[in-house]
Amino acid sequence: MATIKCFEDIISWQRARELCRLAGELIDDGKFKHSYRLIDQIEGSSGSIMDNIAEGFERSGNREFIQFLYISKGSCGEFRSRLYRALDRKYLNQYEFYLLYKHAKEIIVLLQKLIDYLQTSELKGTKFRSER
Incomplete structure (x- = not known):
């Protein structure tokens, strides 16, 4: 796996950004009929x-990164439930439901693959590099 220099390089982040954009377009088109609580959620x-x-x-450390990736997966579940x-x-x-749901499921797969990689990686993140 190539070294990731910034979070914008992470494919799951890129796909999550697309999901936000797609959901936002539907909201902006008035699809949620002024259900402000659901829009906010x-x-x-x-x-x-x-x-x-x-x-x-x-956070620059794999353990913390993995924890946040799990939180991100949880947010994917929340998003799908709200759909x-x-x-x-x-x-x-x-x-519209299928398009957003499928997109969220793809993100979960990408997140799990990244978690699996990080859990088996010898690299522990820049936070834990020893100075030479």
């Missing part, structure tokens, strides 16, 4: 996915 959970990846990476509420209230049609 959808935006919060989708933003939390990418934000936790970024924060964990910036069901939006679908049930007819704020989203089946295609």
Whole structure:
């Protein structure tokens, strides 16, 4: 795996950013019929996915990064659950639901692959490099 220099290089972060954009477009198009609480929850959970990846990476240690990746996975679960509420209230049609749901599931797979890699990696992060 190539060395990641900044969180913007992480594919799961890039995909989470796309998910935020897609969800935001639907919100901005008025899909949520002024359900401000659900809008806030959808935006919060989708933003939390990418934000936790970024924060964990910036901690510069694998153990903390892994913890934040798990939090990000949890936010993906929250986001998917909220999509069901939006679908049930007819704020989203089946295609819109599927598109966002599939995107979130892909992010979870990417996050788990990154977690698996970090757990078996000899590298422990820049925080733990010994000075020579």
